[in-house]
Amino acid sequence: MSAAIEPFDAVDVIRIKRDKGAVPEDALRWMVDAYTREYVADSQMAAFAMAVLLNGMTREEIRVMTDAMIASGERMSFAGLGKPTVDKHSTGGVGDKITLPLAPLVASFGVAVPQLSGRGLGHTGGTLDKLESIPGWRAALSNDEIFEQLRGVGAVICAAGTGLAPADKRLYALRDVTGTVEAIPLIASSIMSKKIAEGTDALVLDVKFGGGAFMRDVDMARELARTMVALGTDSGVATTALLTDMNTPLGLTIGNANEVRESVEVLAGGGPADVVELTVALAREMLALAGHPDADVEKALRDGQAMDAWREMIRAQDGDPDAPLPTPRETHTVLAPASGVLTRLDALPFGVAAWRLGAGRARAQDPVIHSAGIDLHAKPGDEVRAGQPLFTLLAGDDNRFGRALDALEGAWEIGADAPASTPLVLERITA
Ligand code: URA
Numbered sequence: 001m002s003a004a005i006e007p008f009d010a011v012d013v014i015r016i017k018r019d020k021g022a023v024p025e026d027a028l029r030w031m032v033d034a035y036t037r038e039y040v041a042d043s044q045m046a047a048f049a050m051a052v053l054l055n056g057m058t059r060e061e062i063r064v065m066t067d068a069m070i071a072s073g074e075r076m077s078f079a080g081l082g083k084p085t086v087d088k089h090s091t092g093g094v095g096d097k098i099t100l101p102l103a104p105l106v107a108s109f110g111v112a113v114p115q116l117s118g119r120g121l122g123h124t125g126g127t128l129d130k131l132e133s134i135p136g137w138r139a140a141l142s143n144d145e146i147f148e149q150l151r152g153v154g155a156v157i158c159a160a161g162t163g164l165a166p167a168d169k170r171l172y173a174l175r176d177v178t179g180t181v182e183a184i185p186l187i188a189s190s191i192m193s194k195k196i197a198e199g200t201d202a203l204v205l206d207v208k209f210g211g212g213a214f215m216r217d218v219d220m221a222r223e224l225a226r227t228m229v230a231l232g233t234d235s236g237v238a239t240t241a242l243l244t245d246m247n248t249p250l251g252l253t254i255g256n257a258n259e260v261r262e263s264v265e266v267l268a269g270g271g272p273a274d275v276v277e278l279t280v281a282l283a284r285e286m287l288a289l290a291g292h293p294d295a296d297v298e299k300a301l302r303d304g305q306a307m308d309a310w311r312e313m314i315r316a317q318d319g320d321p322d323a324p325l326p327t328p329r330e331t332h333t334v335l336a337p338a339s340g341v342l343t344r345l346d347a348l349p350f351g352v353a354a355w356r357l358g359a360g361r362a363r364a365q366d367p368v369i370h371s372a373g374i375d376l377h378a379k380p381g382d383e384v385r386a387g388q389p390l391f392t393l394l395a396g397d398d399n400r401f402g403r404a405l406d407a408l409e410g411a412w413e414i415g416a417d418a419p420a421s422t423p424l425v426l427e428r429i430t431a
Contacts (some may be wrong), residue, residue, distance in 0.1 A: 010032040010044040017051035027065045032068035046178040048313040055184035060186045066231055069193035072167035076199040086114040088282055089195055090206040091214050092124035094351035096248035097129045100263035101279050102336035105311035107154030108300055111290040114150055114196055116160035128159055133257035133326055133370040137319030154311045165193040188227040190257040202238040202289035204282055208249035210349020225429045233431040238289045241429040248380055251275040251349045254354040255373015257325040260393055267310050274424055281425050326371040328394035332401045336384040340414040345380050353404040357395045369396045381418050
């Protein structure tokens with residue numbers, strides 16, 4: 001039997017992008033498909049990805065790239081649910097536990113919220129890792145279980161199956177080791193292929209900028225947000241984005257079990273002001289897209305409506321919402337060396353320190369330590385007195401503290417004057 005004749009040569013596609021041209025639709029679709037079939041080699045796809053990073057893609061090329069990655073796997077559909085579906089995606093940050101209070105809050109208004117999530121890698125934590133701090137809670141659900149839970153409780157946070165956009169899985173792993181992660185067309189098509197394949201009606205993007213974000217530069221974050229909003233809209237998914245500040249960790253906890261505890265505080269009507277502000281802002285966006293522009297989300301946090309949905313959501317996945325969360329064996333508290341105002345507390349080093357304490361993983365197969373992380377006792381703008389606790393490191397083993405403290409060298413500052421206040425939500429981006 002003779003081998004099938006391939007209609008294109010990878011090297012020709014690479015040359016078009018290298019020479020700043022636009023790759024024709026049929027050639028680009030073939031490139032993605034042939035890479036997924038392992039006909040196009042990693043070396044060729046890496047050269048193509050670098051050419052995209054350097055020379056960009058047109059809006060049409062990004063649309064085709066996204067579509068080709070969707071076509072590489074299964075497409076889910078929630079059409080038979082009888083209620084609107086709306087999802088949220090965050091580009092990732094330090095202390096970003098917003099999905100935990102947000103999904104049940106939005107679902108408590110009769111909207112379905114499918115949050116197919118990942119695990120943490122590097123300094124940003126994973127939603128599933130956080131929820132797995134809850135005794136019994138199960139991340140792996142079948143498609144039927146997801147559907148049933150959306151029909152009943154309305155909110156589901158679970159592991160994304162491997163069937164969604166497998167081309168992206170392969171390409172993302174390649175980009176990770178070839179210095180091509182930061183290409184906006186590739187990030188946008190990677191994120192949006194998974195979200196569109198998931199079959200949600202609407203999507204709100206939390207695109208972060210600043211020192212603890214994937215995109216440090218606000219202009220790059222804005223371009224990424226605009227590109228993703230356009231992609232979603234062109235594919236029939238109602239999409240909006242918020243550009244949000246990730247220079248300082250969100251809330252007062254970085255880790256897993258401690259982030260669950262803080263999320264429950266928000267669901268009980270309390271919690272840190274920045275976590276509440278972002279949860280409320282994203283919930284309003286999601287509910288507006290789902291046809292509830294006047295939903296009183298603050299009331300739902302105050303009166304227990306959102307908490308009831310949380311408890312149901314956790315129980316539906318075999319978790320016990322009343323079980324005690326794991327606590328750390330060892331703690332180490334850092335005290336303020338002088339009195340003044342905390343002027344700076346940088347997200348990235350605090351994320352790295354929490355990761356070194358065991359809250360995150362270096363390799364996909366590593367376990368996380370659910371009780372590890374950092375509890376903050378002050379945030380920038382707070383007055384502190386000499387000797388007052390600034391933050392507490394939490395670990396399973398006290399030999400973790402040294403490297404975590406190394407990461408925190410120069411990561412915070414006490415000064416005389418309060419820092420200028422900056423908005424948490426900088427901009428709203430719509431189609
Ligand atoms: N997250 C993704 O899923 N893909 C990227 O390319 C970057 C972040």
